[in-house]
Amino acid sequence: MNRSIEQTLLSLMPTHGSALPPSLVELAGSLLAQSRHRASTLKADEEIGRLYACAHIACDRLKISLDLPPIEPRPPIPPRIYKRLYSHLDNILPNTALNRTPGKNGTPRNRQRHGVDSPVRTPHRPTPTKDRSLAQFRTGGNSAANGSVPNTPTKSTGKVAYPSDKSGLHFWIQPTIRLMCRETNQKHLAPTMLAGMEYVVVPGGLRTRDAWVRENLAALCGAVYFFVAQQVRKLATGEDVDRENYVPARKQVLELLAKAREEVDARGLDEDEAWEGWAPVKSKDFDAAVKEVSERGWLDADWYRSLGDVIEAGHVIADSHGRGGDNAGAYKAPVRGADTMFLERYDFLSEKKRRDYRIWKESILRRIDLMEEENGDAMEVDG
Numbered sequence: 001m002n003r004s005i006e007q008t009l010l011s012l013m014p015t016h017g018s019a020l021p022p023s024l025v026e027l028a029g030s031l032l033a034q035s036r037h038r039a040s041t042l043k044a045d046e047e048i049g050r051l052y053a054c055a056h057i058a059c060d061r062l063k064i065s066l067d068l069p070p071i072e073p074r075p076p077i078p079p080r081i082y083k084r085l086y087s088h089l090d091n092i093l094p095n096t097a098l099n100r101t102p103g104k105n106g107t108p109r110n111r112q113r114h115g116v117d118s119p120v121r122t123p124h125r126p127t128p129t130k131d132r133s134l135a136q137f138r139t140g141g142n143s144a145a146n147g148s149v150p151n152t153p154t155k156s157t158g159k160v161a162y163p164s165d166k167s168g169l170h171f172w173i174q175p176t177i178r179l180m181c182r183e184t185n186q187k188h189l190a191p192t193m194l195a196g197m198e199y200v201v202v203p204g205g206l207r208t209r210d211a212w213v214r215e216n217l218a219a220l221c222g223a224v225y226f227f228v229a230q231q232v233r234k235l236a237t238g239e240d241v242d243r244e245n246y247v248p249a250r251k252q253v254l255e256l257l258a259k260a261r262e263e264v265d266a267r268g269l270d271e272d273e274a275w276e277g278w279a280p281v282k283s284k285d286f287d288a289a290v291k292e293v294s295e296r297g298w299l300d301a302d303w304y305r306s307l308g309d310v311i312e313a314g315h316v317i318a319d320s321h322g323r324g325g326d327n328a329g330a331y332k333a334p335v336r337g338a339d340t341m342f343l344e345r346y347d348f349l350s351e352k353k354r355r356d357y358r359i360w361k362e363s364i365l366r367r368i369d370l371m372e373e374e375n376g377d378a379m380e381v382d383g
Helices: 002-012 022-038 044-048 050-062 079-092 130-135 140-145 173-183 187-201 211-215 217-237 243-263 283-296 307-322 351-382
Strands: 100-102 108-110
Touching (some): 002 022, 022 050, 022 079, 044 050, 044 079, 173 187, 173 217, 173 243, 187 217, 211 217, 217 243, 217 283, 217 307, 217 351, 283 351, 307 351
Antiparallel strands (some): 100 108
């Protein structure tokens, strides 16, 4: 990964020598790792430019302190999309370079002395809101009933009462999915699976009140993993899921869930709080979750329909990382210009359009089968 980061940094600064400052490489790698946590569900075209944008942000933040040469960005995605991606990542990634200055060998060190002209951050107290001002007069029962439990350490344990997750997902969901993908060598599918869980569990950014979802989170997690993995297999081989494939796939999912329950680190949280909403998954629970996901229409959403684009983007990234030479970081994704004779929106026989059609056809056939089963049951009751 350091090699890819260094190549990207050199492509941003063509006039810079081959010896890059360690602090610049370190910051670019840190921003890349943080972006995968804070912005884990980027669009397919934005995912291609993630590494390039993080390296660009690192150069901009250290260009004065390291006296870097002019930065000449040539992003691998269209400028409009890249500008939006750069702004988004620059806003959500913390700027830790403000309080650090480079040492003699280019490594960062903490700023201990402040001159007359150096900026010094003075502590300030934010203006309290109305709710915060009145919170101390409210009883603990009311706050618990409203679900507003403060995310502060308790006096008895000194541990965080509830994990703070910006996406609203339960703490164990993200590391569980990442472990399942890592064990099956499908790391590139983790963002899609997380997007599926967010779509079902936290629609609109708030946790759902759906009773079935709340009671079957672990089974739902396994079902989402199953559908994504099987769809990837179908797009690659064209094979449908039958009984012979379903049983071993179900067994694998159950084993992965059990392994995740044993190996996922709670990171200092209480066991009950870290695994809030988890329940052991049996075969019948998994079967019910698969049926529920199919019948609810959750697979008709964009997170699942755009799976083909995610796979294609993963192939593009793999190809760009596998290239050698100095132009590896300057790879440009193929983009059709607006002045071409044949626009992409009119190319109805392209691979992407065919893939979208296959996904749409499968969803329609599933609905038809469900309607026929319901009508058949109704006829038997009437008879």
